[in-house]
Amino acid sequence: MTHKLAIYDMDKTITVKATWGGFVIGAARRQAPWRLAFLPLVGLASAAYGVKVIDRARLKQVAQRLLLGRTMSAAATAAAAERFAGRVRLYDGARERIAADRAAGYRLVMATASYRFYVTAIAERLGFDAVIATLSKDGGDGAVRAGIFGENCYGPAKLRMIEDWMAEQGIARADAEIRFYSDHVSDAPTLAWADDAFAVNPHPPLRALAAIKGWTILDWEG
Incomplete structure (x- = not known):
């Protein structure tokens, strides 16, 4: 039996913009507007990421801690x-x-790489069958803590997490026909692993790599 899988990155592949900033700011504005005073600190953390003082995983955790608090209840998270x-x-x-x-x-x-606790709602609206995403630490009773559990689903870690998911589903790579869609060169390991690779709205590094590798380029921005 051949398992046909179409695997999509989300931010700027399916969504017009990256989602994490919009999610945390919108949630903070609704739940605790006073936390928006910490936005300059989030900006400093972003600058630190830009010069590689911290990594993407740490940046996400800092933003969550500052804007959403140490723990977010299950009800607040779902809403x-x-x-x-x-x-x-x-x-x-x-x-x-x-x-x-x-x-x-x-x-x-x-x-x-976005957090599963908010990605799932987007995926369900689009009729996705499964979500592989960054997990949060357990805050108890369905709450989420401001910390990553396991790996940040980014770069080579994304491919490892896809392979782990396939193993859990009992899907052998040899029995799978896989399409993968992404906008960013960080997903090169998964694009190279897929049977059909699609560079979607690619930024310049991915566009250049796709031309070399012969990956299909799709431009949805127009």
């Missing part, structure tokens, strides 16, 4: 995720491609 999922802007081209893959018999999988 914030649903509100955000209803506002996030998606590429029309992404919607069309997702529908086409579904019609062609592919199982739809979202694989993203």
Whole structure:
């Protein structure tokens, strides 16, 4: 049996903009507006990431701790995720491609560095079958803590997490036909591993690499 998988990155592949900043700011504005006073500190953390003093995982944890607090209850998390999922802007081209893959018999999988606790609401609206994403530390009773559990689902770690998910599902790589879509060169390991690689709205480094590797380029921004 051949397992047909269409695996999509999310931020700037399906969504028009990166989502994490919009999610945490929107949730803070609704739940604790006074925390927006910490935005300059988040900006400093972003600058530290820009000069490689901290990594992406640490930046995400700092932003969550400052804007959402040490722990976010299950109810608050679910409500914030649903509100955000209803506002996030998606590429029309992404919607069309997702529908086409579904019609062609592919199982739809979202694989993203964004946090699972809000990504799932977006994926469900699009009819995805599974989500592979960065996990948060357990705050108890369904709450999430401001910390990453396991790996940040980014770069080579994303491919490892996809392979782990496939193993859990009992899907051998030799028995799978895999499409992978991404906008960013950090996903080069997964693009190279897939049977069909699609560079979507690629930034310049990925566009250049796609030309060398012969990966299909899709431009949905127009």
